[in-house]
Amino acid sequence: MKLIFNNMKKEEAKEISNWKYEEPYSIYSLDGSEETIAEFMNGSYYFVYENNKLIGYFCFGESAQIPVGKKYGVYDNENYIDIGLGLKPEMCGKGEGYNFVKAGLDYAKSIFIKNKFRLTVASFNKRAIKVYKKVGFEEIDYFTRKNKKGNINFIVMILDN
Secondary structure (H helix, E strand, O other), X not given: OOEEEEEOOHHXXXXXXXXXXXXXXXXXXXXXXXXXXXXXXXXXEEEEEEOOEEEEEEEEHHHHOOHHHHHHOOOOOOOOEEXXXXXXXXXXXXXXXXXXXXXXXXXXXXXXXXXXXXXXXXOOOHHHHHHHHHHOOEEEEXXXXXXXOEEEEEEEEEEEO
């Protein structure tokens, strides 16, 4: 898997903002709005290509955090770089996650001084959790976010390299 990382551009932001994930992963689907595109263009997002095809993205820092997690103090330790990611919907569940996450971490190590990473994942997303644990992430905290459909539980995981 030879991946190419680049700063997010508007064309890629528009495409990603229209990705739709099947249940139970639909909470990761975006609405294609100008606000969503603007978030992708805030400087903390990077798109990922493989064989000249857009396959995913990574974000780092505050953009990778779930805002309500701050009130629980789960992001207080500034020794960690928060990492967020998205894999193109049709690639999910096909065994690509491990290499994708490893490549993203390698890229992050090349642009940040720190090599300690933290991510937040919905607790129902067993596929992603399995990948993150295989990469070496460990669960350290939990919190709940209320939304229109009820509560979503999140797991905070860290990787110390």
